[in-house]
Amino acid sequence: MSYADIAAKGPKQSPEDARAPAQVEVEHSDESVHSLIDVDSPHISSVPSDYESQSVKTDTQAERIEREEEIKETAKDLKHKAAAKAQSAKDKARRNADNPVVISNAVGLALVGGILGIGAYRKYVRGELTGKVVAAWAGVVGLFAVGDYYVSQYFFKRNPPK
The missing domain is CATH 1.10.287 (Helix Hairpins)
Structure with missing residues (x-):
């Protein structure tokens, strides 16, 4: 059985029914413009022209650098305290040797x-x-x-x- 025989026995369709459905058209309206961001609002900020040459570029980065400095100072203080305790223990051991x-x-x-x-x-x-x-x-x-x-x-x- 050939394709022509199968097609001849199949249901008969009109040419309008056999074609693909029509494409959906996009409706154009100006109502969607209201959801755009107003560039003059205060939550938008511009980047200064020397942004790339700045060593600290964001507030988060500045806070992280500040925390790292505090941690370094704390570590330095702890190191000095530990050295003082060690020296005290050595002195005590020498006195009681x-x-x-x-x-x-x-x-x-x-x-x-x-x-x-x-x-x-x-x-x-x-x-x-x-x-x-x-x-x-x-x-x-x-x-x-x-x-x-x-x-x-x-x-x-x-x-x-x-």
């Missing part, structure tokens, strides 16, 4: 920290490090700290820091 209580506390802290660290690592490697083990060790460290506090108080009364 010959105090037997301070020396014994430093040695005890290093010893207990090393033993606990090595023990925790060994238990971790074997897969035995649990919350109960950590809690038990924390309890032992707490008891050690309380005992050290009372022993240190006794020796500080006999040998006060300088």
Whole structure:
């Protein structure tokens, strides 16, 4: 069966029905002009001629630069305070370097920290490090700290820091 046979058997249409629908026309009116922005209104601003050569071009950029300067000043102040605290700690350590209580506390802290660290690592490697083990060790460290506090108080009364 050919195309001509199919077309001959199909429904008969008039040439007007067979053509495409007419295009929609755009209606022209001046009513849409009312929605345009008035260029003389105060919310429109022009850009100065030296805009590209300005280092700060927007208010947002100026605020960001101001905040960055404040942050830099704050960081500088914190750095100076930390340096002062570090110097104070060094001076305090120098003054008490010959105090037997301070020396014994430093040695005890290093010893207990090393033993606990090595023990925790060994238990971790074997897969035995649990919350109960950590809690038990924390309890032992707490008891050690309380005992050290009372022993240190006794020796500080006999040998006060300088």
